[in-house]
Amino acid sequence: xxxxxxxxxxxxxxxxxxPPTLAxxxxxxxxxxxxxxxxxxLRARCCAGAADDAGKxxxxxxxxxxxxxIEPRWQRYWEEHRTFRTPDIGEGLDTSRPKCYILDMFPYxxxxxxxxxxxxxxxxxxxLSRFKRMKGFNVLHxxxxxxxxxxxxxxxxxxxxxxxxxxxxxxxxxxxxxxxLGFSYDWDREISTTEPDYYKWTQWIFLQxxxxxxxxxxxxxxxxxxxxxxxxxNEEVVDGVSERGGYPVIRKPMRQWMLKITSYADRLLExxxxxDWPESIKEMQRNWIGRSKGAELxxxxxxxxxxxxxxxxxxxxxxxDTIFGATYLVVAPEHVLLSFLxxxxxxxxxxxxRDLAARKxxxxxxxxxxxxxxVFSGSYAKNPANGEMIPIWVADYVxxxxxxxxxxxxxxxxxxxxxxxxKYELPIIxxxxxxxxxxxxxxxxxxxxxxxxSSSTSSGLDINxxxxxxxxxKVIAWVESxxxxxxxxxxxxxxxxxxxxxxxGEPFPVSYLDDTNEMVPLSEDELPLTLPELDxxxxxxxxxxxxxxxxxxxxxxxxxxxxxxxxxTSTMPQWAGSCWYxxxxxxxxxxxxxxxxxxxxxxxxxxxxxxxAEHSVLHLLYARFxxxxxxxxxxxxxxxPFKCLINQGLILGEVEYTAYRDSEGRWVSADSDSSLIDCxxxxxxADKVTKVGDHYVLKxxxxxxxxxxxxxxxxxxxNVINPDDVVSExxxxxxxxxxxxxxxxxxxxxxxxGGIEGVHRFLGRTWRLIVGPPLPDGSYxxxxxxxxxxxxxxxxxxxxxxxxxVTEEINETRFNTAISAMMEFVNAAYKWETQxxxxxxxxxxxxxxxxxxxxxxxxxxxxxxxSLAYEQxxxxxxxxxxxxxxxxxxxxxxxxxxxxxxxxxCSEDDVFQIAASDEKLSKxxxxxGIRKRIYVPGRILNVILDQQKART
Ligand code: ANZ
Numbered sequence: 001x002x003x004x005x006x007x008x009x010x011x012x013x014x015x016x017x018x019p020p021t022l023a024x025x026x027x028x029x030x031x032x033x034x035x036x037x038x039x040x041x042l043r044a045r046c047c048a049g050a051a052d053d054a055g056k057x058x059x060x061x062x063x064x065x066x067x068x069x070i071e072p073r074w075q076r077y078w079e080e081h082r083t084f085r086t087p088d089i090g091e092g093l094d095t096s097r098p099k100c101y102i103l104d105m106f107p108y109x110x111x112x113x114x115x116x117x118x119x120x121x122x123x124x125x126x127x128l129s130r131f132k133r134m135k136g137f138n139v140l141h142x143x144x145x146x147x148x149x150x151x152x153x154x155x156x157x158x159x160x161x162x163x164x165x166x167x168x169x170x171x172x173x174x175x176x177x178x179x180x181l182g183f184s185y186d187w188d189r190e191i192s193t194t195e196p197d198y199y200k201w202t203q204w205i206f207l208q209x210x211x212x213x214x215x216x217x218x219x220x221x222x223x224x225x226x227x228x229x230x231x232x233x234n235e236e237v238v239d240g241v242s243e244r245g246g247y248p249v250i251r252k253p254m255r256q257w258m259l260k261i262t263s264y265a266d267r268l269l270e271x272x273x274x275x276d277w278p279e280s281i282k283e284m285q286r287n288w289i290g291r292s293k294g295a296e297l298x299x300x301x302x303x304x305x306x307x308x309x310x311x312x313x314x315x316x317x318x319x320x321d322t323i324f325g326a327t328y329l330v331v332a333p334e335h336v337l338l339s340f341l342x343x344x345x346x347x348x349x350x351x352x353x354r355d356l357a358a359r360k361x362x363x364x365x366x367x368x369x370x371x372x373x374x375v376f377s378g379s380y381a382k383n384p385a386n387g388e389m390i391p392i393w394v395a396d397y398v399x400x401x402x403x404x405x406x407x408x409x410x411x412x413x414x415x416x417x418x419x420x421x422x423k424y425e426l427p428i429i430x431x432x433x434x435x436x437x438x439x440x441x442x443x444x445x446x447x448x449x450x451x452x453x454s455s456s457t458s459s460g461l462d463i464n465x466x467x468x469x470x471x472x473x474k475v476i477a478w479v480e481s482x483x484x485x486x487x488x489x490x491x492x493x494x495x496x497x498x499x500x501x502x503x504x505g506e507p508f509p510v511s512y513l514d515d516t517n518e519m520v521p522l523s524e525d526e527l528p529l530t531l532p533e534l535d536x537x538x539x540x541x542x543x544x545x546x547x548x549x550x551x552x553x554x555x556x557x558x559x560x561x562x563x564x565x566x567x568x569t570s571t572m573p574q575w576a577g578s579c580w581y582x583x584x585x586x587x588x589x590x591x592x593x594x595x596x597x598x599x600x601x602x603x604x605x606x607x608x609x610x611x612x613a614e615h616s617v618l619h620l621l622y623a624r625f626x627x628x629x630x631x632x633x634x635x636x637x638x639x640x641p642f643k644c645l646i647n648q649g650l651i652l653g654e655v656e657y658t659a660y661r662d663s664e665g666r667w668v669s670a671d672s673d674s675s676l677i678d679c680x681x682x683x684x685x686a687d688k689v690t691k692v693g694d695h696y697v698l699k700x701x702x703x704x705x706x707x708x709x710x711x712x713x714x715x716x717x718x719n720v721i722n723p724d725d726v727v728s729e730x731x732x733x734x735x736x737x738x739x740x741x742x743x744x745x746x747x748x749x750x751x752x753x754g755g756i757e758g759v760h761r762f763l764g765r766t767w768r769l770i771v772g773p774p775l776p777d778g779s780y781x782x783x784x785x786x787x788x789x790x791x792x793x794x795x796x797x798x799x800x801x802x803x804x805x806v807t808e809e810i811n812e813t814r815f816n817t818a819i820s821a822m823m824e825f826v827n828a829a830y831k832w833e834t835q836x837x838x839x840x841x842x843x844x845x846x847x848x849x850x851x852x853x854x855x856x857x858x859x860x861x862x863x864x865x866x867s868l869a870y871e872q873x874x875x876x877x878x879x880x881x882x883x884x885x886x887x888x889x890x891x892x893x894x895x896x897x898x899x900x901x902x903x904x905x906c907s908e909d910d911v912f913q914i915a916a917s918d919e920k921l922s923k924x925x926x927x928x929g930i931r932k933r934i935y936v937p938g939r940i941l942n943v944i945l946d947q948q949k950a951r952t
Contacts, residue, residue, distance in 0.1 A: 064764020067731030105611025130849035134873035193577025200528035229539025290492025294318035316403030325431035326408035334400035343378025505571030652710035653719030733851035804876035
């Protein structure tokens with residue numbers, strides 16, 4: 001943002017400094033202007049007389065160049081010429097060239113239309129795509145729609161509009177909006193996950209998962225939302241209520257389709273190492289997979305008299321070394337043995353506790369801030385290490401879905417167990433001593449150390465004085481040889497709940513025989529199984545999906561056995577379609593195979609994948625899982641789908657300023673010592689605010705400090721910026737440039753209207769630099785102001801430095817600094833007497849990935865008759881990059897007395913003359929005899945004076 005400010009400050013001065021009659025002076029001097037071409041004169045409305053409407057006048061005044069005529073023209077041109085169509089293999093694609101597959105996370109076409117957050121990533125990928133094309137790559141840059149999902153269905157319930165209609169309408173709007181931003185997508189490859197031609201292959205992948213035993217049905221506790229009448233995924237539940245609508249959610253067991261992603265846990269973990277992804281995202285995936293090494297230990301259950309109950313409890317621990325410190329066991333409320341372990345005295349307490357726990361989400365249960373609760377079961381377990389009886393409790397901080405659903409609690413060394421033991425007065429036995437010094441007895445010591453209190457003569461196990469890690473190994477070996485357990489690797493990753501009780505999703509290609517209830521898959525040649533038409537989308541309320549209402553569709557005949565059957569009525573979750581769409585873009589129309597092998601081998605994997613950080617885990621993990629299955633099947637040739645991943649930052653709304661007033665309406669500074677509790681807050685418009693040091697204050701009263709904060713854009717805050725408005729007021733190129741100029745792509749940034757005006761003025765300056773100032777009637781001359789002069793050395797140096805910087809910054813995805821480099825170029829070019837055509841052409845090519853409409857228009861005016869999209873990107877020539885002048889230190893009698901600025905190519909005599917005439921150095925040299933001069937070009941000039949003369 002600092003750059004934006006600097007730019008705004010510089011602009012007015014430079015505008016004044018620009019000679020107004022440059023065009024005329026060139027004409028007078030008889031210099032060659034680029035000949036007039038066929039471009040129709042552009043009438044700029046900025047000088048078109050007084051507009052009666054004040055708003056219009058203001059908008060017109062902001063319009064720095066005729067983008068509203070330029071942009072639609074070039075969008076039409078690209079569409080008509082299918083400029084960005086990537087030919088297929090065998091259809092003219094030169095596969096000897098390198099490829100670059102640049103992909104955006106395709107959007108859900110919501111009813112709200114495009115948000116300014118969308119073009120952030122899309123502009124970045126567009127710049128990269130345009131750049132790579134100009135660098136000679138075959139570029140695949142497609143766009144499509146992730147269009148199944150809940151909002152269209154909710155809308156259908158509220159309004160009766162079929163989700164298909166809503167989806168088509170929303171897609172049409174998104175498409176128009178994206179086209180208005182000049183993105184270079186190959187629209188011939190557009191796909192939507194809701195099209196039967198597409199979801200045929202989603203269903204096909206499901207059948208392959210089924211064949212490989214990777215899809216199964218299980219009775220699992222799910223998030224059941226009675227109000228929505230549907231099951232929700234964990235991420236759709238926030239604090240015990242549905243993310244959408246805020247309805248209460250409870251846990252309820254249901255038969256569901258599951259995908260065995262856990263079979264791929266190790267590979268999903270290991271292959272992360274090869275990926276060029278942000279380390280933070282890789283770490284999030286590692287944590288999500290949550291691989292931990294430990295042991296499963298067997299404890300036998302006994303009653304209070306120590307009689308064997310004939311059942312064993314398996315616990316999972318990552319710290320088998322602490323076995324002597326286990327003072328109680330805990331089972332999860334959903335543990336299958338809980339009822340068996342519950343004594344009659346404790347039954348009512350345990351049952352009540354279990355019901356209570358069923359209403360909590362896993363997140364709530366594992367929240368470290370929440371107070372731990374639990375109930376004694378009435379039974380005990382025998383610790384295999386020392387034969388001691390320890391009580392078995394039930395507590396909801398232990399989850400049924402992780403490990404074995406039971407733990408040995410070691411309160412001295414685990415903070416959750418410690419908190420629980422203190423609350424319920426259970427014994428705490430220290431078994432690990434910190435290697436150096438003592439630890440706080442009021443807290444659990446969770447690190448490794450030296451074992452104490454850890455031997456038993458009855459069992460023969462002795463790990464005292466061992467280091468934790470060695471002790472753990474010894475315990476594992478001991479339990480394994482005595483039949484008390486085994487080494488175990490565990491994962492936090494759960495199998496993927498792969499069904500929703502909703503209408504607007506992919507139907508499962510399976511049915512159930514009426515007589516046996518046996519599940520039978522559809523044969524592949526029956527795909528796609530299309531969604532039936534339905535008028536009533538309301539949930540059945542029983543958990544039965546809305547598709548149950550399509551009775552004719554549900555009733556079917558199994559073609560293999562000829563028996564009557566019913567179709568599956570759940571649908572696939574929204575993640576399904578987005579798991580493999582990047583493959584379909586390579587071959588979108590293939591009706592016989594998901595993706596042609598040769599096409600996949602050429603285009604795969606995605607080279608650059610850009611999207612929001614909210615997809616760091618689920619989408620990216622699910623897609624990687626499917627990809628690996630397809631890899632094992634030989635459908636794809638790479639282990640991973642996305643080589644390089646970039647997460648664009650969030651765009652926050654414009655900074656909001658608030659001031660405080662006391663009860664009498666007087667301003668109170670935000671840093672005031674007096675309490676602000678009794679004050680009320682008031683929003684202050686930005687034009688009444690100024691910055692002093694690091695703080696914002698009232699312009700009229702700088703003693704009053706304000707609070708300044710940017711919020712996430714939301715309808716309710718009223719701070720949403722609609723890209724359509726920005727495009728109509730400043731043009732698509734300004735929006736693109738601004739979003740890139742706001743700051744580093746990956747950072748969060750705040751929107752600023754002042755900022756967009758700045759980049760818009762830069763584009764206007766670029767336009768006038770090349771085309772010339774507007775004529776008195778507001779129109780512009782045809783052609784350009786460029787001349788056929790040979791560029792000067794200075795001009796070439798400035799150009800090639802700009803080329804080098806822009807190239808490097810694009811390669812490093814630092815688009816904001818690439819734009820600064822171009823701004824510096826334009827500033828420098830304004831000082832030139834002439835604008836040589838060759839220099840201007842190179843600059844226009846540099847600008848084109850960022851502001852493609854303006855660049856195409858200028859390219860046309862420079863005399864070209866084809867789009868610049870496939871022109872060669874300018875190459876920086878090293879001879880113009882080196883600084884020709886150096887700062888040379890000058891030593892006199894071995895002492896550095898000053899520096900001089902000299903041309904690198906200067907001769908020794910010239911350098912000496914410059915030194916002798918330098919104000920500071922001349923006093924050491926004037927009138928002195930010179931014994932010796934040592935000149936190392938570009939490094940140093942050393943002058944040894946004649947001693948005799950020096951003394952005189
Ligand atoms: C004894 C112990 C002693 C443990 C100690 C930790 C420290 P990670 O690393 O996340 O895998 N645990 C096991 N199953 C659990 C479940 N279903 N719900 C809640 N907690 C469970 O953590 C494994 C540790 O978490 C296990 O090791 C167990 O507590 C607990 F000083 O066992 B430990």
